[in-house]
Amino acid sequence: MQTIPMQAGVGATTEVPPAISVRNLRMGYGERVLLENASFDVQRGEIVVILGGSGSGKSSLMKNIIGLYEPIAGDILIAGRSIVKARARERNELQRGLGVMYQSGALFGSLTVLENVRFPLDQFTDLALADKNLTARMLLQLVAMGYAESLMPAELSGGMLKRAGIARALALGCDILLLDEPSAGLDPITGANLDQTILSLRKNLGLTFVVVTHELQSIFTIADRAIMLDPVSRSIIAEGNPGDLRARSTDHRVRQFFNRVPDMATDTAES
Amino acid sequence: MTASATEQIAGDGVRIELRGRITAYTAAPLWRSALETLARHPGRPIIVDASQVEYADNVGIALLLDLMRRDRAATAKVEIRDLASNLAALVQAFDSKDFTAAPRGRLSPGIFEQVGRATVQHFRYVTQMADFVGECWVELRQALTRRGRINWGDVLDIATEAGANGVPVVLLIGFLMGVIIAFQSGLVARQFGAVIFVVNGVGFALLRELGPLMTAIVFAGRTGAAFAAQIGTQKVNEEVNAITTFGLSPIQFLVLPRLIAAVMVVPLLTVFADVVGLFGAALVMLTFDIGFVQFYNQLLQAVTAWDFGLGIVKAAVFGLTIAAVGCQRGLATGAGATSVGLSTTSAVVTSIVLIIVIDGIFSVFTV
Numbered sequence: 001m002q003t004i005p006m007q008a009g010v011g012a013t014t015e016v017p018p019a020i021s022v023r024n025l026r027m028g029y030g031e032r033v034l035l036e037n038a039s040f041d042v043q044r045g046e047i048v049v050i051l052g053g054s055g056s057g058k059s060s061l062m063k064n065i066i067g068l069y070e071p072i073a074g075d076i077l078i079a080g081r082s083i084v085k086a087r088a089r090e091r092n093e094l095q096r097g098l099g100v101m102y103q104s105g106a107l108f109g110s111l112t113v114l115e116n117v118r119f120p121l122d123q124f125t126d127l128a129l130a131d132k133n134l135t136a137r138m139l140l141q142l143v144a145m146g147y148a149e150s151l152m153p154a155e156l157s158g159g160m161l162k163r164a165g166i167a168r169a170l171a172l173g174c175d176i177l178l179l180d181e182p183s184a185g186l187d188p189i190t191g192a193n194l195d196q197t198i199l200s201l202r203k204n205l206g207l208t209f210v211v212v213t214h215e216l217q218s219i220f221t222i223a224d225r226a227i228m229l230d231p232v233s234r235s236i237i238a239e240g241n242p243g244d245l246r247a248r249s250t251d252h253r254v255r256q257f258f259n260r261v262p263d264m265a266t267d268t269a270e271s
Numbered sequence: 272m273t274a275s276a277t278e279q280i281a282g283d284g285v286r287i288e289l290r291g292r293i294t295a296y297t298a299a300p301l302w303r304s305a306l307e308t309l310a311r312h313p314g315r316p317i318i319v320d321a322s323q324v325e326y327a328d329n330v331g332i333a334l335l336l337d338l339m340r341r342d343r344a345a346t347a348k349v350e351i352r353d354l355a356s357n358l359a360a361l362v363q364a365f366d367s368k369d370f371t372a373a374p375r376g377r378l379s380p381g382i383f384e385q386v387g388r389a390t391v392q393h394f395r396y397v398t399q400m401a402d403f404v405g406e407c408w409v410e411l412r413q414a415l416t417r418r419g420r421i422n423w424g425d426v427l428d429i430a431t432e433a434g435a436n437g438v439p440v441v442l443l444i445g446f447l448m449g450v451i452i453a454f455q456s457g458l459v460a461r462q463f464g465a466v467i468f469v470v471n472g473v474g475f476a477l478l479r480e481l482g483p484l485m486t487a488i489v490f491a492g493r494t495g496a497a498f499a500a501q502i503g504t505q506k507v508n509e510e511v512n513a514i515t516t517f518g519l520s521p522i523q524f525l526v527l528p529r530l531i532a533a534v535m536v537v538p539l540l541t542v543f544a545d546v547v548g549l550f551g552a553a554l555v556m557l558t559f560d561i562g563f564v565q566f567y568n569q570l571l572q573a574v575t576a577w578d579f580g581l582g583i584v585k586a587a588v589f590g591l592t593i594a595a596v597g598c599q600r601g602l603a604t605g606a607g608a609t610s611v612g613l614s615t616t617s618a619v620v621t622s623i624v625l626i627i628v629i630d631g632i633f634s635v636f637t638v
Contacts, residue, residue, distance in 0.1 A: 109607040109608045109609040109610075110609050112376070112377045114374055114375075114376075115377075120295075121295060121330070124295065124296070125295050125296060125298070125299055125330070126299035126300075127295075127298060127299045127302065127330065128299070128302070128303065131298075131299075131302050131330075131333065131334070131337065133374045134333050134336070134337055134370060135295075135329060135330050135333035137369075137370055137374060138329065138332070138333050138336065138365055138370070139329055141365060141369055141370075142364075146369060149374060149375055150374075150375035150376060150377060150378060152377065152607070153607055154605060154606035154607030154609065154610065155606075170329055171295070171329065172295045172328075173294050173295045173328025173329050173330055173331075200360070200361070200364070203357065204357040204358065204360055204361045205326075205328065205357070205361070
């Protein structure tokens with residue numbers, strides 16, 4: 001693996017445990033191993049993007065971090081506490097501290113958009129209905145979805161589902177947010193607005209973000225650090241600031257990714 | 272991780288001091304008490320001292336925004352002081368005017384609109400079903416005249432899943448039906464010394480009515496629902512659109528194999544139900560001193576091949592109906608997981624109603 005030195009994210013300290021620590025992780029499905037011996041930290045207030053080709057295990061890594069899948073070996077610590085070894089109750093408590101947006105938005109089909117965003121507040125707070133509604137509407141405004149609050153998920157486009165999913169992930173004010181391809185399928189303006197929202201939340205609230213994405217523009221805008229997975233070697237092949245990785249990486253797979261070079265062009269250049 | 276709010280009268284105004292970390296978990300009592308303070312002092316200016324706020328998440332930001340947006344007299348405005356610049360930036364990112372209108376709930380039409388919509392929906396359903404039957408007929412005719420139009424591998428797979436895997440439950444229900452009818456009828460018939468005629472009743476009822484009917488109801492609940500859910504999910508995932516854009520017919524690919532499989536397996540399942548039902552009845556009749564041979568001889572006198580054949584024909588029609596309704600409901604699925612659930616429910620309910628109606632028609636015309 002190639003590591004390019006980078007600046008720690010905002011709020012990174014050595015005194016408190018990292019927001020997320022992945023230790024010697026081996027993960028996969030049954031016999032199929034997707035990632036071996038992966039270790040990295042995500043510091044508090046840092047925005048880390050997970051990159052890699054299709055099938056490299058980006059979304060699976062995210063689900064391992066969330067505690068939805070159990071790794072084959074290794075450990076994952078959330079703010080210093082193992083989510084892998086935690087019993088069900090402690091794991092639920094750790095999961096509640098993570099705001100997650102899934103690839104498809106994963107909104108509840110029987111609730112309106114507003115009710116979906118309000119759902120975590122309904123479940124875990126004693127706030128009055130009007131207060132929950134205001135918070136939910138504010139979050140929808142934040143992702144430019146205020147106009148769609150009364151719509152049902154079935155009436156939304158893919159991009160709208162994602163944005164509503166982000167608003168829901170933010171509802172409980174979690175310190176750590178994991179977003180699975182948040183800007184895929186969004187128009188450039190909405191995508192850019194979303195990037196600014198992420199940066200603003202990090203700057204003003206010190207939130208930590210782990211973002212799975214392919215969008216190069218978004219990666220260069222938001223990421224403090226990129227972690228690149230490779231489906232062939234089943235390992236982390238690069239880690240560092242995206243700009244530095246593009247400029248200085250000697251690994252052709254990393255250069256190819258960041259410069260958007262098709263396979264054939266690489267083959268020709270290498271021959 | 273605590274937060275608090277204290278209220279002080281300061282000259283003409285009221286001072287609310289917020290402290291600590293205002294988060295989703297700590298904001299509720301603060302929010303309530305702050306609003307109560309505002310309500311208690313409608314004519315006084317309110318100063319919210321936020322200098323001791325360590326952190327505010329989205330709910331905390333919403334609380335501050337809510338206090339600022341309150342519609343109060345010009346001399347009694349709410350002013351937030353000494354809020355950390357990062358939090359102030361988040362509050363200022365919102366325009367309180369955007370939240371003045373009440374939140375829009377889901378659109379719920381009035382009773383007359385609902386009745387109207389339901390009526391139109393039912394008429395639409397009848398026309399959709401007629402279209403569907405027509406399309407199926409055209410596709411079936413083409414399939415029978417041209418080779419390779421039906422994927423017999425699919426038919427076999429569906430028949431295995433719907434038929435072979437459904438045998439245990441059909442056997443259980445058939446057996447219990449035979450036992451129950453024989454036992455209940457036997458108790459009554461014994462009072463009149465007519466126990467032997469229970470065999471006539473059981474044979475007639477099982478072969479003509481209950482065998483095909485119970486099998487069909489089990490099939491509707493098990494397989495009709497599965498057809499609607501499978502095709503409905505394929506519709507939601509746009510697989511049906513993919514088939515259509517290849518210039519292929521979803522009826523040919525998804526519906527015909529299921530219709531053919533259902534017409535094949537429901538009569539077979541009915542035969543199983545008939546046989547085990549009669550066996551169960553024969554077991555019960557032993558307790559009424561009717562042996563197996565006597566039961567068999569009486570049964571041959573009581574029922575004819577016509578009764579058995581009629582039950583099998585009915586079963587085939589029931590199977591066709593259940594599969595057609597399941598597939599049609601699946602293809603009519605809207606968007607989202609909820610629609611799949613609605614289609615599945617509708618498929619089972621419609622199938623059972625139609626089965627009973629068709630059974631009634633058979634009963635009237637085949638006396």
